[in-house]
Amino acid sequence: QRTEEKMRQSKYQLSCVVPVYNEASNVSPLLQSLQQVCERLNLSWEAVLVDDGSSDSSWDNIVRLAHGHSNLSAIRLSRNFGKESAIYAGLLYAWGETLVVIDSDLQHPPELIEQMWSRLHDPASDQGVEIVSAVKQKRQRESITREVAARIFYWLFLKSTGIDLKSSTDFKMMTSRVRSLYLSLPERYRFFRGLTCWFGLPEATIEFSPSDRPESGASRWT
Numbered sequence: 320q321r322t323e324e325k326m327r328q329s330k331y332q333l334s335c336v337v338p339v340y341n342e343a344s345n346v347s348p349l350l351q352s353l354q355q356v357c358e359r360l361n362l363s364w365e366a367v368l369v370d371d372g373s374s375d376s377s378w379d380n381i382v383r384l385a386h387g388h389s390n391l392s393a394i395r396l397s398r399n400f401g402k403e404s405a406i407y408a409g410l411l412y413a414w415g416e417t418l419v420v421i422d423s424d425l426q427h428p429p430e431l432i433e434q435m436w437s438r439l440h441d442p443a444s445d446q447g448v449e450i451v452s453a454v455k456q457k458r459q460r461e462s463i464t465r466e467v468a469a470r471i472f473y474w475l476f477l478k479s480t481g482i483d484l485k486s487s488t489d490f491k492m493m494t495s496r497v498r499s500l501y502l503s504l505p506e507r508y509r510f511f512r513g514l515t516c517w518f519g520l521p522e523a524t525i526e527f528s529p530s531d532r533p534e535s536g537a538s539r540w541t
């Protein structure tokens with residue numbers, strides 16, 4: 320019913336797709352920052368928050384926030400499926416002409432959305448940029464084990480695919496065409512940052528330094 324209701328409405332200029340797993344204290348500050356940025360850019364926008372089976376009060380907080388924001392869609396997965404599934408579910412539901420995928424733990428600075436927006440809609444760009452990727456200047460503070468594991472993974476990935484994802488993140492802005500292409504892929508197990516790069520569409524990058532997680536919580540990746 321909600322989908323039909325949305326189909327009758329004009330699309331949003333920007334959809335913010337946000338995977339959430341045990342981020343109870345972060346969802347509200349993130350939403351506030353997204354609102355500030357989108358208001359500065361004067362955009363019609365929506366946030367699509369996907370709770371990926373959180374065991375803390377993330378979902379309760381999302382529902383509470385949804386009561387105060389008509390442009391917030393809340394999706395709850397039945398269990399923890401992993402970030403890739405949460406991103407996929409969010410993109411399926413997002414209706415913007417432009418979309419941005421952003422983490423909910425405040426490690427991806429929402430302010431960067433302004434630069435990403437100008438880069439994607441830059442009339443001077445004759446390349447017709449379709450994806451703007453935020454790339455890490457440096458990896459955030461993390462354990463040696465995790466850093467080594469990440470290095471090995473990206474080295475193997477480069478060797479087997481020829482695609483260098485070392486500094487890449489899932490913080491990406493894209494046109495709705497990229498969204499449609501991504502959703503049309505038959506892959507069952509997805510790798511968002513790899514597949515969006517694999518299309519070979521004109522892409523721009525913007526560097527940023529990821530902040531440390533706001534609370535002591537470690538990465539949610541296993």
Ligand code: UDP
Binds near residue numbers: 342402405423
């Ligand atoms: N996340 C998720 N499902 C998971 C693990 C993580 O939706 O199973 C979300 C998490 O809430 C965060 C984002 O994905 O918004 C990135 O996770 P995390 O911060 O743990 O990854 P890292 O920053 O270490 O890459």
Ligand code: MG
Binds near residue numbers: 422426532538
């Ligand atoms: Mg993080």
